[in-house]
Amino acid sequence: MTMKQFLSSSTCLSCRGCCRFPEEESEWRPKVTRDEEQVMRAVSANDASSTHPVVDDDGYITTKQCHGLFICRFYNTENGECGVYQDRPLECRIYPFVLTQQEGKPAVSVHLECPYVQQTKGSAKYQEYVEFLQQYLADDERLAVLQSHPHLFGAYESSQDELETVFNLDDLTYPCSGRGEQA
Numbered sequence: 001m002t003m004k005q006f007l008s009s010s011t012c013l014s015c016r017g018c019c020r021f022p023e024e025e026s027e028w029r030p031k032v033t034r035d036e037e038q039v040m041r042a043v044s045a046n047d048a049s050s051t052h053p054v055v056d057d058d059g060y061i062t063t064k065q066c067h068g069l070f071i072c073r074f075y076n077t078e079n080g081e082c083g084v085y086q087d088r089p090l091e092c093r094i095y096p097f098v099l100t101q102q103e104g105k106p107a108v109s110v111h112l113e114c115p116y117v118q119q120t121k122g123s124a125k126y127q128e129y130v131e132f133l134q135q136y137l138a139d140d141e142r143l144a145v146l147q148s149h150p151h152l153f154g155a156y157e158s159s160q161d162e163l164e165t166v167f168n169l170d171d172l173t174y175p176c177s178g179r180g181e182q183a
């Protein structure tokens with residue numbers, strides 16, 4: 001099953017609300033699987049502009065400082081595009097849907113701060129995407145990857161009022177903690 005996009009690149013390019021964070025260690029930075037980390041490292045291998053590791057010890061992509069904000073190290077400030085768009089992590093592909101924890105169990109929530117969510121939530125298009133995402137994440141191979149990377153499910157303790165649970169991932173059987181091992 002091919003990943004579908006909920007919104008178009010042009011919508012995001014006119015919004016530019018993503019890929020930037022108020023704090024260097026923001027819980028909203030994308031988290032990656034071990035395979036995704038390898039890809040990010042390979043892409044950054046020739047980047048001499050940063051001495052930071054590509055991914056930190058907790059599995060988050062690191063940031064760079066820009067005009068008082070912290071932006072994803074792969075964000076291109078000149079054209080607003082993702083520098084690893086074809087290889088971007090699952091978390092970036094599914095946003096404004098977010099892997100979260102509800103009472104310590106894995107779930108998918110939607111980020112209510114996204115303007116496109118505010119415009120479309122409750123519409124047929126929104127519902128259709130939720131159903132697609134539910135099926136997409138229920139694939140055995142993807143479930144195995146999620147099962148082995150519990151750190152992908154963020155607690156978002158300080159942002160709970162910005163999130164609304166969309167569905168639970170009942171097929172995953174772990175309490176959400178730790179970084180997990182590669183599938």
Ligand code: SF4
Nearest residue numbers: 012015016017018114
């Ligand atoms: S906040 Fe929503 S519309 Fe804006 S860039 Fe992010 S995903 Fe796109």
Ligand code: SF4
Nearest residue numbers: 019072074075082092
């Ligand atoms: S990897 Fe790309 S899409 Fe994801 S936060 Fe970084 S710049 Fe944005």
